[in-house]
Amino acid sequence: MFSLMLNWCSYCQQFKGETSPYDDLSVTYGLCQRCESQHPDIFASEVVRHSEFLRRVYHSLYEAGRRNDLPSAQQLVKDALAAKFRPVDILLGILTPLLYKIGEQWRSGTITVTDEHEFTAFSERVVDLIEVSMQRGKTRHRRGLPRYFLMNAPGNTHTLAIRILSFWLKDRSVCTPTVINHIDLQKLAEHILEAAPKLLLLSMALPQQLDSVVAISALVGELPADARPKVIVGGYAVKSGLVTFVPGAELVTDINLLGTSD
Structure with a gap:
């Protein structure tokens, strides 16, 4: 079983932080405190449905990357945004652990250097897609930030x-x-x-x-x-x-x- 590093709320679909061990970017799916108070039954059908969708996006994006299938990635990003994923959460909670997974596969010899480079290049294009969506939905930030x-x-x-x-x-x-x-x-x-x-x-x-x-x-x-x-x-x-x-x-x-x- 993987150690867990990235905490993700399965209901509000938001990245919530990191936990030790910090060198493992596996994802743990649960409910944040706010969502848990609103949905105390974590096995309720609605909660399970949210969690299953999150896992489906994760695995589908991985498969799209292995095929270098950018059109599928575009649709996945579109579907995730429609499901109220925040763009930054797609980056941190889905793409980051996928990159870690690919890196581990390269270190273990199950994929080639070429495979790793191709997935990284694919991920760069996915980041470009998400950056566009962030620009469209950007709000005015506070002035005077450091x-x-x-x-x-x-x-x-x-x-x-x-x-x-x-x-x-x-x-x-x-x-x-x-x-x-x-x-x-x-x-x-x-x-x-x-x-x-x-x-x-x-x-x-x-x-x-x-x-x-x-x-x-x-x-x-x-x-x-x-x-x-x-x-x-x-x-x-x-x-x-x-x-x-x-x-x-x-x-x-x-x-x-x-x-x-x-």
């Missing part, structure tokens, strides 16, 4: 996680997220001084990227105190416990903590 810089650790070439994080932060009105990509540390320092972000979020996929992350954290530590963003490091290397310490930075395994960071 700016966060989101950046992959040098050597981390996977862009999906950082894109999904950006959408989630924007949806939560946590901040104004800006995805950046700097190899030259001097240019990174100049960009920070110019834009004055409150946080610099780094996504580290592998422990081999640690030296680069330490260098970035040290760079930020040398900036003037009034222009120095807080450095937060996440990603698979952190969630899996492969990296447990970065000097001058805070490590975050639970995405919800980003909404409360000072």
Whole structure:
């Protein structure tokens, strides 16, 4: 049986957070407190029907990705939105664990590198579809939100996680997220001084990227105190416990903590 990481309410169809172990992106289906109070019988036909639809979307999107069938994915996204799924929840509660599943299949040798790359490219197109729906339904966000810089650790070439994080932060009105990509540390320092972000979020996929992350954290530590963003490091290397310490930075395994960071 899988360990459980992503909590999803089967009734209101919303992503509710993460639980340990953080390196496992399997999904647990239950009811959030609000829905449980409204539907105390979790085996009621209506509750079961909602849960079955969620699982069907998950498995159908996986099969569409394995066939590289974008038209089917478009219909699945349309059906999910019609069922009151929030776009950001499709990203976090369905697409993210699917990407994890594909990554595990590649690591175990059950699929090829080509298969993994094709599914990732398919997922990029699904994210594009969902981004369009988010733009159509966007509401005016609060003014005065802090700016966060989101950046992959040098050597981390996977862009999906950082894109999904950006959408989630924007949806939560946590901040104004800006995805950046700097190899030259001097240019990174100049960009920070110019834009004055409150946080610099780094996504580290592998422990081999640690030296680069330490260098970035040290760079930020040398900036003037009034222009120095807080450095937060996440990603698979952190969630899996492969990296447990970065000097001058805070490590975050639970995405919800980003909404409360000072």
